[in-house]
Amino acid sequence: MLQVAFIRESKELAIAGLNKRNFKDAEQAIEKVLDLDQKRRETQAQLDAQLAEANQLAKTIGGLMKAGKRDEAEGIKAQTAELKVSSKTLEESLKSLESELQENLYNIPNIPHESVPAGKSADDNEEVFRFGDIPALHDEAKPHWELIKEYDIVDFDLGNKVSGAGFPFYKGKGARLQRAMINFFLDEALDAGYFEVQPPILINEDSGFGTGQLPDKEGQMYEATADKLFLIPTAEVPITNMYRDVILNEEQIPAKNVGHTPCFRREAGSWGAHVRGLNRLHQFDKVEIVQVRKPEDSYKALDEMVDHVKGLLEKLELPYRILRLCGGDMGFTSALTYDFEVFSAAQQRWLEVSSVSNFETYQSNRLKLRYKVDGKTQLLHTLNGSALALPRILAAILENNQSEKGIAIPKALQAYCGFEHIA
Structure with a gap:
């Protein structure tokens, strides 16, 4: 299948190649991949940020417990619980986006070499x-x-x-x-x-x-x-x-x-x-x-x-x-x-x-x-x-x-x- 990085960096070349193949709705197919890729990257970034925050909170809780500040540590634990729920939702969303992106890529043919002549049959x-x-x-x-x-x-x-x-x-x-x-x-x-x-x-x-x-x-x-x-x-x-x-x-x-x-x-x-x-x-x-x-x-x-x-x-x-x-x-x-x-x-x-x-x-x-x-x-x-x-x-x-x-x-x-x- 085509590489997403190639489509992202060479969008017009990809569309032109698919048009040479007479691939139906070439532009829409490429735009759909780019849209899914953008959503996937944004979701991944959110998930990474939340996981990093949860990791930092875990370290903070550990420090507070060692310092004998149990009540304060318990308060932060509530935040980590919320982050776990939110992260799970993001993980499910990410998995769904990756699956949909993969499915769309599977249905897009290869880009012809520059020497391939145009034609329909x-x-x-x-x-x-x-x-x-x-x-x-x-x-x-x-x-x-x-x-x-x-x-x-x-x-x-x-x-x-x-x-x-x-x-x-x-x-x-x-x-x-x-x-x-x-x-x-x-x-x-x-x-x-x-x-x-x-x-x-x-x-x-x-x-x-x-x-x-x-x-x-x-x-x-x-x-x-x-x-x-x-x-x-x-x-x-x-x-x-x-x-x-x-x-x-x-x-x-x-x-x-x-x-x-x-x-x-x-x-x-x-x-x-x-x-x-x-x-x-x-x-x-x-x-x-x-x-x-x-x-x-x-x-x-x-x-x-x-x-x-x-x-x-x-x-x-x-x-x-x-x-x-x-x-x-x-x-x-x-x-x-x-x-x-x-x-x-x-x-x-x-x-x-x-x-x-x-x-x-x-x-x-x-x-x-x-x-x-x-x-x-x-x-x-x-x-x-x-x-x-x-x-x-x-x-x-x-x-x-x-x-x-x-x-x-x-x-x-x-x-x-x-x-x-x-x-």
């Missing part, structure tokens, strides 16, 4: 890079949802029987190709200096609030209501929450972690031809890279993460482009996001396969993730990226590499999956 995103040639397919080329049936490598009907729509079975060479991609992505991350972790796939509410999935995306997550746990929408959540309520030492920074997990998203309200087949699922696998960096290093780290994802796609021989998301299309917690899209030749459309983002201090302020600088604690920056999400990568590999003889497997994956073609 995906149509306003800015293309910043493109790689590779669009493959020319043969006349009988098919979209992936037909190819997976033809080669019997992904079964949506069986998944629907066992779980429901959007929970496919991967079979035979389809399952082996999934495993190959996971291992390839993990090995590439390890070669780039990331530390592998295998995190839980269920999180508690504190973790959801820590990385900003709550309260923003509560309706998009599957919930285990009996235990008040949520199935993760991405490995970013448990991996970043490893550092909740942590103060890192200099030698622990940068922290670079990678993890593979299944991911679960309700995708409520999604329908239409653009979500056919593997294009949008309720359960899918993803390898996620997460970094914790000093503020002065975080945008260099973001560029490194972008280059890492570029390298993966180029080794997979997939044509791709990179978009810098506009203010209206950014995630709630992000300060700057780059989306990677691969071209799906049979569908003749771009498919998003990765988002790489810098959250600056937005998550770390919620997480209380800090490090010491000259004896003082300072918030760190958090970053994450998909490296990569598997379903649409698989869809693009199947569609772009198809021929009359079958589907060619990218050279980078052949040693991992043990075959060169699906035929």
